[in-house]
Amino acid sequence: MKKIKILFFIYQMGAGGAARTLLNIINNLDRKKYQPVLVTLDYNGSYESEIKDDVIFKKVNTQRLSRSIFKLAKIIRTEKIDIVFSTIPRVNTIAILATRLSFTKAKSVVREASNLDGDFIERLKLRAFGRIYKLSDQVISLSEGVKVNLIERYKLNPKDIKVIYNPIDINEIQKRITTEQLKSEYQALFESNRKTIINVGRLVPQKDQTTLIKAFAKINEQIKSRLIILGEGPLLEDLTTLTQDLNVSEHVHFVGFQHNPYLFFEAADLFVLTSTFEGFGHVLAEALATGTPVVSTNCRSGPAEILENGKYGRLVEVGNVDEIAENILAILNLANQPLNDIIDKGYQRVQFFNADRIVKQYQSTFENLLQ
Structure with a gap:
């Protein structure tokens, strides 16, 4: 049976909670069904040493998210990716756009991990994120509280959001x-x-x-x-x-x-x-x-x-x-x-x-x- 190829995209495998969560998902995926591919920007991350050896790990040769879109789209095409998974708002928007620009059948899954809010300008940014999130195939919230924030601040439809808690290894x-x-x-x-x-x-x-x-x-x-x-x-x-x-x-x-x-x-x-x-x-x-x-x-x-x-x-x-x-x-x-x-x-x-x-x-x- 052909394995499902999932590309995980994150800024870097650093010391934050988002990187830890991705690490736990990647390392615990059923290898009989899935082939994980990890893509980061050109940074070294403290969790890289904990990634299992069978993970395909690539770094795009830029440290700027805005310049990674077409590079990521190319990896999606050449690796024949089935699903693109990302977390953190700005990273999510890049992943969604790259998936669309790959001109493949790859699906986009974005995970929202925080209760972002702020002044009038910040809330406008969240609305903009929400518009791009609507282009994804699935939005995942890591708690019920974050789901409420996605509905209130990002103006997403509750039916489009699935709550999945963080995995603890x-x-x-x-x-x-x-x-x-x-x-x-x-x-x-x-x-x-x-x-x-x-x-x-x-x-x-x-x-x-x-x-x-x-x-x-x-x-x-x-x-x-x-x-x-x-x-x-x-x-x-x-x-x-x-x-x-x-x-x-x-x-x-x-x-x-x-x-x-x-x-x-x-x-x-x-x-x-x-x-x-x-x-x-x-x-x-x-x-x-x-x-x-x-x-x-x-x-x-x-x-x-x-x-x-x-x-x-x-x-x-x-x-x-x-x-x-x-x-x-x-x-x-x-x-x-x-x-x-x-x-x-x-x-x-x-x-x-x-x-x-x-x-x-x-x-x-x-x-x-x-x-």
Whole structure:
């Protein structure tokens, strides 16, 4: 039987959630039915080393999206692609246009991963994205909240949107925890009697580590604790200054991007997400997969869907320093049995997002398009 050739197009296989999601889909596709082809711009990405060897991997010789349209169209023709899959708005528009300009029967599938909004000009841009999205054969939203945003801001028809949650590769996470070790410089962070809180995300306003650090300063007054933040970004200097102003710099550690964040999750007492908005909140589900309890802002959207409105983890108001601190303290002060119950429930919940299950939903969507 002829394999279905799916081209996955992304800016680069970098450290973001979109690249992680594509990696999980690509690596878990049924190889008896599918041949994945990955195409990026001319950048090196931190996830490239994790791509399976049987994936056809190509880079177009440009670093500008606008110049990649015809190059991508040529690859679609020469590789005889059946489906073009992309994510991130600007990348999606290029993928849709390239698919049309390939003059082939290839189908276009676009995935929307965030609750984008803004001022009048930004909303006009989203309407423009929506017009191009209507030229695709299928729009996929990674959460119900993002679907609502696609309807409100992009003016898409609800019937044209299919919700498929992010795939969490639980087996790979467990494998990387059991076969790899923290570097010695980081092991020391977990060796004292201090409770350890983990946060993962780019150091940008959206992730709101400012509120997290302010909450941590309150927590540290009541319980010996440590905050470890994984991620890079433009706010590093401002956040570092804030820790100094609040007299907690000795207990807040910025460790940058980590290829294996799961070792940090697994060793921590608590994972905290303080984002002002998300599309899904992928790291929340990954934390649950490592057996780590979570506290998250109830931002739009994703966390409430992952945690089922607080059933599997605590939800707090966005930007509310006191409420965040109070809920973190409540988890850190739990006795072993109730804490283990929370951990067990969280691990059961994350099975709903297991890559095997989610990728089958993608495969069913792909196959229906080609019928």
